[in-house]
Amino acid sequence: MEPHDSSSEVAGAWLQPGSGGGGENASRYTVRSVARAMRLMEIVAEGPSAGQTLSDLARALGASKSTTLALARTLGAHGLLRDARPGPRYTLGTALIRLGDIARGQLPLGDLCRPLLSELASMTKMTSRVAICDDGYPVFIERVDGPGSVRFYTPLGQREIPYASAAGKAMLATMTDAQVRAMCEQTGLKARTAHTITDIDSLLANLDLARGNGFAVDDEEDAEGIFCVGAAFFGHDGACAGAVSITGIKGDLPTWRVKELGRAVRRYADQVSEILGGVRYSERDRAIGAGA
């Protein structure tokens, strides 16, 4: 029942920065047991919220029970793992809540943008989110649901696909074509729905359009029936720091409203830029990335 193939390699759910063709693993300069420990946390995170037994974990991890126990104990001693009462089942520990809370605070923005997000959500009546740019990938760190809006499943802190989300495309639009190509080589352009742009040149054209508008659109490219509008914001150094985006049902969005929503998102993204001490979109050299 566990489709998880336990390849003894590092990898994991996180995407590796293996640039330059081959997947180069400098295994010498990482710590194996630590990597295993985090893989363990990942397994617990992906498992059922009721938790898993030690044997389950050992199987999924591809290690002996004794090793797994030692790892789990070490994690547990630091509060990252905890065993639920009846018949010891491991779940994520409360220390992770603390660390996650602090991690949010250590991010370029933090709770700073939450009031803004609430405003945007109530104005557009759509679920509003803010993502930071993490190595080129959008990672949503805060979410405010619109009034009465459908509750989408929108996990926080996860690397999202850049080329198939409004926030991701807004961020890609701030890069040069070469950079975009490099990113896409890392991820590949896999179709998420029938509308996903899977051709690099079409994507670049689409991004160019976004540059002209000041905002990017995801028209059912990530999920069937879902429509998103996103706009990037910038840090003090002028580099893209993240993006704001709103999400709604496609049917609710007549074409003429897209521009209106886009402008709203653009405006709020600019406000975030200002909070960060960054530059607004209009003041930024738009030629960047608009390569021939």
Add this chain to the structure above:
Amino acid sequence: MEPHDSSSEVAGAWLQPGSGGGGENASRYTVRSVARAMRLMEIVAEGPSAGQTLSDLARALGASKSTTLALARTLGAHGLLRDARPGPRYTLGTALIRLGDIARGQLPLGDLCRPLLSELASMTKMTSRVAICDDGYPVFIERVDGPGSVRFYTPLGQREIPYASAAGKAMLATMTDAQVRAMCEQTGLKARTAHTITDIDSLLANLDLARGNGFAVDDEEDAEGIFCVGAAFFGHDGACAGAVSITGIKGDLPTWRVKELGRAVRRYADQVSEILGGVRYSERDRAIGAGA
């Protein structure tokens, strides 16, 4: 410092960041390098949000730079650590946001109680929080600020002092006197303010009062000028699963309002109990722990 008579585990002490001097408990059944890695995360978490350099971390960890680098790289490969752009400075990674989010979901409650919390916050106009009972310690997992209320510094996911917080005392009040004594021996009864109860017998009397009322009060015992009211809720097995509490400025709370607020908190805690499939306070055997 403490010989720790209860030789049960290495665990328990993760509420206190290790006091600098050594303290490397090299039990055979834990993994050293993993323990170091988490200690590293802890150091980053406690450090400035601007991040710290590798040398800083190595110094704080008491390890060589090369070792620290290997650990940091491994953590970084999994998104738990990230280096901020100018002059590599390590901060907590975005994966922790995700893990924290999931950890909250894997907890007995989760987002379940958030609506209730909002209601309580808007009704009492005070910051409302819910804590789970983690090995006897209260750990706040969700918070909703009251309308226009002062924003207290209220970190999430952290083990709080049991004997000096309303939530903690509400939880202690569900235990037997012997259990309370055991808990207090673990933590000691250190004075946080001039009002902190530092005498075990006074504490037990105070808890008895709480048992009669159905809610516990923290009257400037944890922080000067801060007043809290808390009430415990119970899981399906009748054991204390956590507590709800509200926090406000002492001056805003005439004595006659305490009972009113207490009843409100009690009521909401009962609702949480119901959600959990647990029993309500009034249905529970109040004789528990009311030993002579």
Add this chain to the structure above:
DNA sequence: CATAGCGTTCGGCAACGCCGAACTCACGGG
């Protein structure tokens, strides 16, 4: 130009992570 700090690489020793065998305990069907 010298100095001091940073991050990084690498050789090499032995510490320690890892496995498998052995054990206890709880359950449940034959």
Add this chain to the structure above:
DNA sequence: CCCGTGAGTTCGGCGTTGCCGAACGCTATG
């Protein structure tokens, strides 16, 4: 009732690998 199966735990010992210190390139700063 008793034995089989699965859980979690302990421990001996092999050899992998984590760890340090020294050496390196680099960017400021005196």
